[in-house]
Amino acid sequence: MNRINFNLTALRQLAGWGTAAAAALALCVPAQAQNTKVTIAISGWTGFAPLVLAYEAGLFKQQGLDVSIKKIPQKDRHLAIASGDVQCAATTVETWVVWNANGVATTQIFQLDKSFGADGMVVKPSISKITDLKGKTVAASAPGTAPYFTLAWMLKKNGLSLKDVTIVNLEPQAAANAFIAGNTQIDAGMTYEPYLGAVRAKPEAGKILATTLDYPMVMDTFGCTPKFLADNPKAAQGLTNGYFAALEMIKAEPKKSFEIMGADVKQSGEQFESSQKYLRWQDRAANQKFFAGEHAAFTKEAAELLLEVGIIRNMPDLSRLVDTRFIN
Secondary structure (H helix, E strand, O other): OOOEEOOOHHHHHHHOOOHHHHHHHHHOOOOOOOOEEEEEEEOOOHHHHHHHHHHHOOHHHHOOEEEEEEEOOHHHHHHHHHHOOOOEEEEEHHHHHHHHHOOOOOEEEEEEEEEOOOEEEEEOOOOOOHHHHOOOEEEEOOOOOHHHHHHHHHHHOOOOOHHHOEEEEOOHHHHHHHHHOOOOOOOEEEEEOOHHHHHHOOOOOOEEEEEOOOOOOOEEEEEEOHHHHHHOHHHHHHHHHHHHHHHHHHHHOHHHHHHHHHHHOOOOHHHHHHHHHHEEEOOHHHHHHHHHHHHHHHHHHHHHHHHHOOOOOOOOOHHHOEOOOOOO
16 A cells, blocks of 8 residues: 555545534543644554544544544554654554664554454465465565564464465555455465455455454554653643544444544445454553553563564563553
């Protein structure tokens, strides 16, 4: 996916000012960040969609924020942060380890989602188990991305390593499209919703061999640069509050919310509703539980695997990757 800027005029027409948005706003005390400008980098991943909803429904604006959202592939997101082009981003937990290990200082401030089958490996009909992939060709995003890490994780859990397969770098949407188009040169591919659903809907092209239901290891968080957090703590609180308000809007007015979020990835509200069934967005209570122990344990195991496969060369200080004051 090429880097593109958001063009959200059409989406704004969908958002309107519904009663659910107003109710959601009332649940969070505005941070009064005084129209602080902040640019957020995300992808079309279903788990990030409440950030789009918070933007479109004016939930961020109500928190005193002037937010811009940019679609930037995961493999390039840290470069945008390092350049100063964006101040905050959404990505998987282990990716923050990679960015910090490579000198791009970033700090997670809240959890977005957990994947429950929304990330997975698609394979040709002839492949019946992960060990069958030895010597085969697998499509996955570049090293340092979630699909690449998910591949490494699944292989390791089955006694294989990245050295046992040939990797062709394709982004998640392209990997799914390759299967749908009947590409004969790829035996497996790593992708996620909403693109995983496209393969699920065409079983003759391929099948889903494993997902995060089998390997629960894809969790997304939102973070910013330490400088942004230090200079703009009220804005960071506003971003957190805006996200939680979006989750409340989804509960109160799901049809409108799914239409807004689906339009961002060229899906109908019904299609988006189907894709979101394979993940769980995480509210404030779930965030507090997650950061009380699970996050640190997973981060440690993930960092060790990243070292093992050579994605990072040095272990960053894992204790400095999170700031939980905004979820309390």
